Amino acid sequence: MYPFDFHIGAAKLSGHLMFEMLSYTLGYRLYVWQRARSRDLISDDGRMWIFLGAALGAFLGSHILGVLEHPDYLKHFNIQVWMGQKTIIGGLLGGLIGVELTKKQIGVRTSSGDLMTYPLIFALALGRIGCHLAGLTDGTHGKPSSLPWAVDFGDGIPRHPVNLYEVAFLLLLAGILYWREKQDALSNGMRFKIFMIAYLSWRFLLEFIKPVWLVPGLGLSSIQLAIIAGWGYYFWDWRRYK
Amino acid sequence: MPGKTISTPSNLPMNEPLLDESEPQPQPVAPLGKVVLVNFLIILLYSALQNLPANWGIKQHLMPPFLFILLQMFANIVLGVVFLFLPKYRSLASVLIFSGVLIGLIGYGTCMVGYLFFS
Numbered sequence: 118m119y120p121f122d123f124h125i126g127a128a129k130l131s132g133h134l135m136f137e138m139l140s141y142t143l144g145y146r147l148y149v150w151q152r153a154r155s156r157d158l159i160s161d162d163g164r165m166w167i168f169l170g171a172a173l174g175a176f177l178g179s180h181i182l183g184v185l186e187h188p189d190y191l192k193h194f195n196i197q198v199w200m201g202q203k204t205i206i207g208g209l210l211g212g213l214i215g216v217e218l219t220k221k222q223i224g225v226r227t228s229s230g231d232l233m234t235y236p237l238i239f240a241l242a243l244g245r246i247g248c249h250l251a252g253l254t255d256g257t258h259g260k261p262s263s264l265p266w267a268v269d270f271g272d273g274i275p276r277h278p279v280n281l282y283e284v285a286f287l288l289l290l291a292g293i294l295y296w297r298e299k300q301d302a303l304s305n306g307m308r309f310k311i312f313m314i315a316y317l318s319w320r321f322l323l324e325f326i327k328p329v330w331l332v333p334g335l336g337l338s339s340i341q342l343a344i345i346a347g348w349g350y351y352f353w354d355w356r357r358y359k
Numbered sequence: 360m361p362g363k364t365i366s367t368p369s370n371l372p373m374n375e376p377l378l379d380e381s382e383p384q385p386q387p388v389a390p391l392g393k394v395v396l397v398n399f400l401i402i403l404l405y406s407a408l409q410n411l412p413a414n415w416g417i418k419q420h421l422m423p424p425f426l427f428i429l430l431q432m433f434a435n436i437v438l439g440v441v442f443l444f445l446p447k448y449r450s451l452a453s454v455l456i457f458s459g460v461l462i463g464l465i466g467y468g469t470c471m472v473g474y475l476f477f478s
Contacts, residue, residue, distance in 0.1 A: 127410075129410050141399075149392070163384060165454065168457055169453050169457045177462050324469055
């Protein structure tokens with residue numbers, strides 16, 4: 118069963134790749150649909166440059182943190198190692214830096230993340246289904262577990278299906294955000310901040326049930342250290358506007 | 360002269376746009392979704408073709424996926440940088456560069472490549 122691939126005649130398509138592309142495509146369609154129904158203060162051109170800043174930041178952030186997650190690979194470091202590793206947390210934090218730098222450059226002062234929040238949640242959930250289908254090859258599986266819902270990815274060891282936990286968390290987060298906004302409109306930028314802080318906190322906890330490399334003396338993974346930096350940014354941001 | 364209406368800015372309808380040819384007109388927005396979708400289809404097609412020669416019992420001679428994706432990524436970025444210097448196509452330039460970075464972000468680290476090199 119794992120890794121799950123789609124077979125079309127003699128051709129084979131990776132399930133992970135399919136879901137990852139689907140996540141970007143449908144996430145973007147959701148963003149376009151939402152934007153058409155809201156009053157966006159940022160121009161089309163401005164949005165495009167912000168996308169570019171986000172993609173560049175995400176590209177660098179995801180690969181840098183991805184390599185730091187497996188320091189053994191640094192011994193044989195080359196372009197394939199660099200490009201073969203990536204993490205969502207690195208992508209989100211790198212994307213955040215990329216967006217802020219781009220907005221400063223093009224003179225956009227309003228929040229740009231609110232419109233991206235639901236598309237990001239939707240895309241992350243779809244992407245995580247892809248990670249689950251990839252099984253052990255993706256490196257995002259959980260620690261061995263004896264819980265009744267533990268999944269055997271093909272090596273005979275039942276493990277926490279952490280990617281499915283994440284899908285459930287993301288759906289719950291989207292539901293809570295939607296319900297909260299129905300009660301009372303959130304201030305500009307708040308939707309994205311709530312999403313980021315909630316997701317970073319969730320991932321911090323999830324790392325404890327993943328077989329990850331821990332930084333000696335700290336007992337925390339590279340991703341958890343990056344998350345602490347992310348919390349620091351939002352704490353600084355909160356103090357700035359307090 | 361009685362009865363003659365003189366057209367001045369004050370009696371023009373408020374929503375009438377005043378065209379000033381000296382002002383730069385907004386550029387048409389490049390089709391981000393379409394450019395990215397074409398790139399995705401190319402990756403999917405290549406990914407599907409990858410295992411065909413082996414399945415048909417012939418020696419595999421297609422280039423490795425990481426090399427193909429690297430080429431696709433750089434083709435988008437180089438084309439984007441070229442368009443960046445043509446003011447008329449600046450919008451398309453950003454779309455192409457974005458697509459290139461996105462290909463690099465997606466293409467690697469999925470099973471298609473990560474699986475081949477690290478399993």
